[in-house]
Amino acid sequence: MIELQESINHLNQSYVTNNIGVQIIFENISYTVKNKNYKSKNKSKDIISNNDGVSNIKNLKEITILDNISGIIQPGEMIGLFGPSGSGKSTLLDILAKRKSTGTISGKILVNGKEIGDGFKKYCSYVTQEDFLLQTSTVEETLKFHADLRLPDMNEKDKWKRVEQVLKDIGLHEKAKSKIGGILPGGTILKGLSGGEKKRVSIGCALVTNPSVLLLDEPTSGLDSVTALSVMKTLTSLTQKGVTVVSSIHQPNILIYSLFHQIMVIIKGRMLYNGPNVIGYFEKLGYKLPNNTNPADFCLDTSVEIQNKEDYNEICSQWEIEWKQSILEQSLNQTLINTSEIVYTNTSIFYQYKILMKRLFTDFYRNSGAFVTRLSSGIIIGLLFSACFGRLHPSQDDILKIAGVIFFILAVLALSPFTIVSLFLSNREIFNSERASKIYHPFPYYLSNITLEAFILFFVTLFITTISYCVNHLRWNFTSFIVTFVVYYFIIVCSDLLVITLTNVTGKSDLTFIYGTSIAIIYLLFMGFLIPVNSLPKSFFWLHYINPLHYGFATAMVIQFKDYELTCNPNQPCLYKNGNDFLNFYGFQDWTIQKGIPIIVLWLLFFFFCGYLALHKLNKEKR
Ligand SMILES: Nc1ncnc2c1ncn2[C@@H]1O[C@H](COP(=O)(O)OP(=O)(O)OP(=O)(O)O)[C@@H](O)[C@H]1O
Numbered sequence: 001m002i003e004l005q006e007s008i009n010h011l012n013q014s015y016v017t018n019n020i021g022v023q024i025i026f027e028n029i030s031y032t033v034k035n036k037n038y039k040s041k042n043k044s045k046d047i048i049s050n051n052d053g054v055s056n057i058k059n060l061k062e063i064t065i066l067d068n069i070s071g072i073i074q075p076g077e078m079i080g081l082f083g084p085s086g087s088g089k090s091t092l093l094d095i096l097a098k099r100k101s102t103g104t105i106s107g108k109i110l111v112n113g114k115e116i117g118d119g120f121k122k123y124c125s126y127v128t129q130e131d132f133l134l135q136t137s138t139v140e141e142t143l144k145f146h147a148d149l150r151l152p153d154m155n156e157k158d159k160w161k162r163v164e165q166v167l168k169d170i171g172l173h174e175k176a177k178s179k180i181g182g183i184l185p186g187g188t189i190l191k192g193l194s195g196g197e198k199k200r201v202s203i204g205c206a207l208v209t210n211p212s213v214l215l216l217d218e219p220t221s222g223l224d225s226v227t228a229l230s231v232m233k234t235l236t237s238l239t240q241k242g243v244t245v246v247s248s249i250h251q252p253n254i255l256i257y258s259l260f261h262q263i264m265v266i267i268k269g270r271m272l273y274n275g276p277n278v279i280g281y282f283e284k285l286g287y288k289l290p291n292n293t294n295p296a297d298f299c300l301d302t303s304v305e306i307q308n309k310e311d312y313n314e315i316c317s318q319w320e321i322e323w324k325q326s327i328l329e330q331s332l333n334q335t336l337i338n339t340s341e342i343v344y345t346n347t348s349i350f351y352q353y354k355i356l357m358k359r360l361f362t363d364f365y366r367n368s369g370a371f372v373t374r375l376s377s378g379i380i381i382g383l384l385f386s387a388c389f390g391r392l393h394p395s396q397d398d399i400l401k402i403a404g405v406i407f408f409i410l411a412v413l414a415l416s417p418f419t420i421v422s423l424f425l426s427n428r429e430i431f432n433s434e435r436a437s438k439i440y441h442p443f444p445y446y447l448s449n450i451t452l453e454a455f456i457l458f459f460v461t462l463f464i465t466t467i468s469y470c471v472n473h474l475r476w477n478f479t480s481f482i483v484t485f486v487v488y489y490f491i492i493v494c495s496d497l498l499v500i501t502l503t504n505v506t507g508k509s510d511l512t513f514i515y516g517t518s519i520a521i522i523y524l525l526f527m528g529f530l531i532p533v534n535s536l537p538k539s540f541f542w543l544h545y546i547n548p549l550h551y552g553f554a555t556a557m558v559i560q561f562k563d564y565e566l567t568c569n570p571n572q573p574c575l576y577k578n579g580n581d582f583l584n585f586y587g588f589q590d591w592t593i594q595k596g597i598p599i600i601v602l603w604l605l606f607f608f609f610c611g612y613l614a615l616h617k618l619n620k621e622k623r
Helices: 002-012 040-045 053-058 089-096 139-150 156-169 195-207 225-239 278-284 295-307 312-332 349-366 369-389 396-436 442-472 478-506 509-525 538-544 548-561 579-586 593-618
Strands: 024-034 062-073 078-082 104-111 124-127 213-217 244-248 262-267 270-275
Touching (some): 024 089, 062 089, 089 104, 089 244, 139 349, 195 213, 195 225, 213 225, 270 278, 270 312, 278 295, 369 396, 369 442, 396 442, 396 509, 396 579, 442 593, 478 593, 548 593
Parallel strands (some): 078 262, 124 213
Antiparallel strands (some): 024 104
16 A cells, blocks of 8 residues: 555656556447537437438437447556547547547546546546647657646756656657658758657657556558557557557557557447457457458458448447456456546646747747748838838828828738748647647747747838838938837737637638738728728728727828928929828827827737637637
């Protein structure tokens, strides 16, 4: 008993040197999801009415994906989860890892005899089928990132020791300083690790907490047989240290098959077999392994054959009775550590922000091409249009051109953030995967991204404003310049946040462009330059109220024209004797900087929260 308590204490201190043995028993697990194709007019036909599979499914309100599935996973064993495609392997792994965010789950999961608790996250890790890794990070940085966020109680030195140990465990000690590599947002290819090595890094990320249970969804998919074997051998070496490994797998070769201590076979959401001798069981059912046949292939072929039989449900029910009577009874009597005492602690939001900021700036530095492109396009556009307008004078001839410069700068600032759509979408997959692992809260992630964006936009705006001021000779004094810069900066950040919101809402670049450009066109049209607000048709008048660009334009115009002396040409009619007359024409005579800037800040805050809500609530990966 004392030994068991010591193990728990070790685990609660996070830096575990020995794995606790973890047994998982799941009993009568069912998982149903709402049928999106369900037609309400078919409500009365919930009962299957004909033999056409598609129309039958349409008649069902709910689809059962797992149906009363039970099984046992013993400590320190390697379990292979077999079954035809779509049988429910990934669903079962998701449920065991507590990662299902949709549907209804019923049944019981016992970890060492006790109901699964929150501490499970501390000693269970999950490796998804796809590798979601930041391309520009090195192997050791990737592992350290996970160590920083998953081992809150450990000091820096011990975290590095842990990273070293994991590098050895996954056999990538030599590649510690290599970049992950892959296609960067924007299309540049960064040379890095092979597919097998990336998979090892994904496994390594799961291993930093020294988990006692490792769940893997098809860790060998997309790998050649040699690499697949080497990955599976790495997993086997973990079981020798006491880790329980559960892995779904498609058609492993005989060498990989022989590494499994136990096999679970699922067909159509039901458990067909769970134990060490699947071949013997199939023989009992009348299916004999032919000579020179890979047992894994035989296993899959047989399970497909059984699932196509009309009585497959009875065969599964028969197995369940057998399993409950023989295996379950014995397993319930084992003495195991009470894992319900293990607590899971998260790192603080500030610490998460710091770690995410560090990774983001390293990524930014290493992939600064996107930044240079954004900056240079800002400079080129600024130079081009400033040169077109040329040097402007406070005269009747140039007054409209000065307003045109202000309008054009705001239009450029409103449209330029569309360049970030692909960057946000590519990082979203990594975010979704890390969020599912619950290693950080979405808020510090969002805030760190906005911080970086604000940093980049600062320079873009500074260049455009300075170029325009210098070339076009706008009203010059230091305060005017600074206030104009602040207005422009807030407007570009507003547009950026709007694009981020749309990206998070739609999740697709084409939709973001369609909605974004439509909004931008409306904003530009009702900004107050092309049609002064007091000339707007009554039915559209309200549109300028919900237009941050209008407030930006009005404020920038006031900075430029309030009490501005204008010269008149004696040979031409003098339309505006001074800047105030011109502001009057646009309906900005009562507008002030003190009114404009707070309203723009409120818009900024509004888009900031919209962007966050879209990321937090609408961007959830539905599993
Ligand atoms: N949330 C969900 N909503 C609707 N259908 C779902 C949901 N989750 C899973 N399914 C369906 O349940 C079935 C089982 O899916 P699952 O991914 O678990 O199968 P699998 O055995 O892992 O398949 P594969 O080997 O091809 O990856 C599939 O038909 C899948 O489309």
